[in-house]
Amino acid sequence: MSPHRHRDFKLDIWGVALVLPLLLVPLFTTSPLLNSLTYQAAIGVSAAMAVYVMLRMGLLSFTVPAFMAFGGYAAAMLAKSGVTTNLLALMAVSFIVPALVAIPLGTLVLRLKGVYFIFITFIFNEILQLILFETPTLTGGSDGISGVPPATLFGIDLGKPALLVVVTVVVCIVATLITLAVTQRWRAEFTSIEENETLAESLGVAVWKYRTIGFVASAGVSGLAGFSLVNMLSTAHPSSFASWSVNSYIAYAFVGGRGTMLGIAVGSLLLIVMTNVFSAYAHLSAGLYGILLLAVMMAAPSGLVGGVVQLVDKFRSRSRPAAAAPVQEKQA
Amino acid sequence: MSAASLRVEAAAKQFGGLKVFEGISFEVPAGGIMGVIGPNGAGKTTLINVMAGMLAPSSGRILLGDRDITGMPFHLVSRLGVARSFQQTNTFRSVSVEENLFRAQRFGAAQEGPDLGIHQMLEEFGLAGHLDEPSEKLPYGLQKMLGLIMVLAARPKFLLLDEPAAGLERRERILVDRFVEHARKTIGCGVLVVEHDMELVKRLCPHILVLEAGRLLAEGAPAEVLSRRDVIDAYLGASDD
Numbered sequence: 001m002s003p004h005r006h007r008d009f010k011l012d013i014w015g016v017a018l019v020l021p022l023l024l025v026p027l028f029t030t031s032p033l034l035n036s037l038t039y040q041a042a043i044g045v046s047a048a049m050a051v052y053v054m055l056r057m058g059l060l061s062f063t064v065p066a067f068m069a070f071g072g073y074a075a076a077m078l079a080k081s082g083v084t085t086n087l088l089a090l091m092a093v094s095f096i097v098p099a100l101v102a103i104p105l106g107t108l109v110l111r112l113k114g115v116y117f118i119f120i121t122f123i124f125n126e127i128l129q130l131i132l133f134e135t136p137t138l139t140g141g142s143d144g145i146s147g148v149p150p151a152t153l154f155g156i157d158l159g160k161p162a163l164l165v166v167v168t169v170v171v172c173i174v175a176t177l178i179t180l181a182v183t184q185r186w187r188a189e190f191t192s193i194e195e196n197e198t199l200a201e202s203l204g205v206a207v208w209k210y211r212t213i214g215f216v217a218s219a220g221v222s223g224l225a226g227f228s229l230v231n232m233l234s235t236a237h238p239s240s241f242a243s244w245s246v247n248s249y250i251a252y253a254f255v256g257g258r259g260t261m262l263g264i265a266v267g268s269l270l271l272i273v274m275t276n277v278f279s280a281y282a283h284l285s286a287g288l289y290g291i292l293l294l295a296v297m298m299a300a301p302s303g304l305v306g307g308v309v310q311l312v313d314k315f316r317s318r319s320r321p322a323a324a325a326p327v328q329e330k331q332a
Numbered sequence: 333m334s335a336a337s338l339r340v341e342a343a344a345k346q347f348g349g350l351k352v353f354e355g356i357s358f359e360v361p362a363g364g365i366m367g368v369i370g371p372n373g374a375g376k377t378t379l380i381n382v383m384a385g386m387l388a389p390s391s392g393r394i395l396l397g398d399r400d401i402t403g404m405p406f407h408l409v410s411r412l413g414v415a416r417s418f419q420q421t422n423t424f425r426s427v428s429v430e431e432n433l434f435r436a437q438r439f440g441a442a443q444e445g446p447d448l449g450i451h452q453m454l455e456e457f458g459l460a461g462h463l464d465e466p467s468e469k470l471p472y473g474l475q476k477m478l479g480l481i482m483v484l485a486a487r488p489k490f491l492l493l494d495e496p497a498a499g500l501e502r503r504e505r506i507l508v509d510r511f512v513e514h515a516r517k518t519i520g521c522g523v524l525v526v527e528h529d530m531e532l533v534k535r536l537c538p539h540i541l542v543l544e545a546g547r548l549l550a551e552g553a554p555a556e557v558l559s560r561r562d563v564i565d566a567y568l569g570a571s572d573d
Contacts (some may be wrong), residue, residue: 196424
């Protein structure tokens, strides 16, 4: 493994590791604020991971809320209808349903790039919102599906507040591990498509195939985030999956650093904590949030983790001029 | 016909009303070298684009052995063994030389086969000391040579080289000769070279085609073809005298 790939792999593993301590929060505290922050963080990280998978291929996808809705509503319908409340079954359904929807959708939208791709994926959210509101017999319409029973596992009711948080974090860990598996397994293909699609294709990469793999995985991970949200709120409601919510998930990715999973985790945790801090300032909160985004993006355009990685690279390249000198001389 | 030759049959390409070339037929034998020359705008790069699957021909066929690869997707043509290089430097710029080579090998037509002698080439071309450097930090000539080695690392049956010497200093151009010799020696691939450097073409190619305004103007051994009046006129412009 080259040093570059080795470093990226380590940063991705650190991204997973950063999520793990969230499991401990409900075990050590009953503070509503800390538990609320924990489940917000877990859901935010899961959704941002779905954005990350597509960003690895240079595609900014706005479909995350729509696929969250597919996952969340599918699990809600299954649990509410009494078919099953088994946690593993609900997680599987919430992953598979949006992943299946992503296959035909992907054949249509993955031919597009840049602003066209962004636009069509955003429109998809709006269409789904309309469908959710206009199909009350299936989705509950504007009332949504309320009173969704909490998940169970081996006969244990996971509906207690602390256990709800644990479930949310576990789902987040699973979503993060799936993201790790997909982006590491096809890292070379994904990043090559992002950086130089023509060259990748000329060397034999079937771009449509890897885009589809990424899109399907991103949809599944979104679905898991949607399930977490529904399980936490006991309700599947269209407003939980509003189109604008994707802006937050994208901001998490860009603020933390879109190149590694550590960046995604750092960005999500930071912005979720800061959102709660700013909420104490009521009418100023949106402005403060905006200033924070501006400040970070101006100071570190490649995100916080990306900025640190660049600084380390710069420091290392300065610390080895003696080794590089003979090579440069030879070139000259 | 050799079973593994690369044939172009009556190929034509036009964009709307603009005809780039038409009626082009030739065959690159397995393991053979063919040069394609012609003035700017003759359709040489478009011909490579069509042969490599980047563009579908408007009419005609491209055959790899007995297999019709006309209009197949770019990546599939590459995986079947017809790989191309680019006029400009074309690498994964942000990643290291080593990572570039890893990717080319991973994506390539065949994962196993005879030793490609990549390390020998890296040494010879002066890239061995830069393995950990991002390719964008390399001098132009090294980026260009890295691009060529990457195409070879994909183990093609045919190499389509689009102006491999373009932008290289005169002293660096001999590296293109060495690259082609190396590729033929290690994997026995056929090579089609589009090039403006006549000295390089004469050194490398026992057989050349001359394209002019989308037509096949002449074909044959370089000494014979390059002494033809119509070829000289095509390059230098016809004189009234």
